Amino acid sequence: MLEKAVAFSHSLLKKSIIPGDIVIDGTVGNGNDTVLLASLVGKTGTVIGFDIQETAIEKTKQKLLLTGLLPQVELHHASHAQAVDFLPPNKELGGAIYNLGYLPGGDKEITTQKDSTLMSISFLLPRLRIGSLLVVVVYSGHPAGEAEKNALVDYVSQLDQKEYDVLLYQFLNQKNNPPFVLAIERKK
Numbered sequence: 001m002l003e004k005a006v007a008f009s010h011s012l013l014k015k016s017i018i019p020g021d022i023v024i025d026g027t028v029g030n031g032n033d034t035v036l037l038a039s040l041v042g043k044t045g046t047v048i049g050f051d052i053q054e055t056a057i058e059k060t061k062q063k064l065l066l067t068g069l070l071p072q073v074e075l076h077h078a079s080h081a082q083a084v085d086f087l088p089p090n091k092e093l094g095g096a097i098y099n100l101g102y103l104p105g106g107d108k109e110i111t112t113q114k115d116s117t118l119m120s121i122s123f124l125l126p127r128l129r130i131g132s133l134l135v136v137v138v139y140s141g142h143p144a145g146e147a148e149k150n151a152l153v154d155y156v157s158q159l160d161q162k163e164y165d166v167l168l169y170q171f172l173n174q175k176n177n178p179p180f181v182l183a184i185e186r187k188k
């Protein structure tokens, strides 16, 4: 009944994104989010994805090829801190997803970091279409994750409520720091 964090993040993206949208995957990883985004934007839309690991980009490219979704996806071997530089001018975003932490099955030392995560999110929020969402799945069960979680929760808690609605979706009785979701809706 209650969706786990990743499933809930996907339910939110399905509400935010419509065919033809331009959307951001801030952390491509194994490409599961990228595949969902590509199917939501359809052939007339664009997913712009970022990862600092070449292996993640290559693996996701293969996944998209196999599913026929590659034409509507741009993958960049770059930090999401630079995401705003890759956006077409004067276009609004239909949504964005960040799935923080390290690549499952990869090097656990290579993780998202609070400064680049905050920079990326703060630059993209004003580019959202009114009524669309930026969604973050937060993992705090590793050292960099704890600092990142604290910085992120501080930052989103202070967003002006006239401009953004901010949701935290979290299970309170689970052991071992399960992931939780932050969702930010642009209101004006």
Ligand SMILES: C[S@@+](CC[C@H](N)C(=O)[O-])C[C@H]1O[C@@H](n2cnc3c(N)ncnc32)[C@H](O)[C@@H]1O
Pocket: 026, 027, 028, 029, 030, 031, 032, 033, 034, 050, 051, 052, 053, 056, 078, 079, 080, 081, 099, 100, 101, 102, 103, 104, 110, 111, 112, 113, 116, 117
């Ligand atoms: C939890 S994984 C993402 C999972 C992915 N969304 C999926 O559906 O499979 C986190 C990814 O973030 C990437 N990453 C870390 N720092 C980054 C940065 N500054 N910019 C973009 N990607 C980054 C890591 O290389 C890793 O692949």
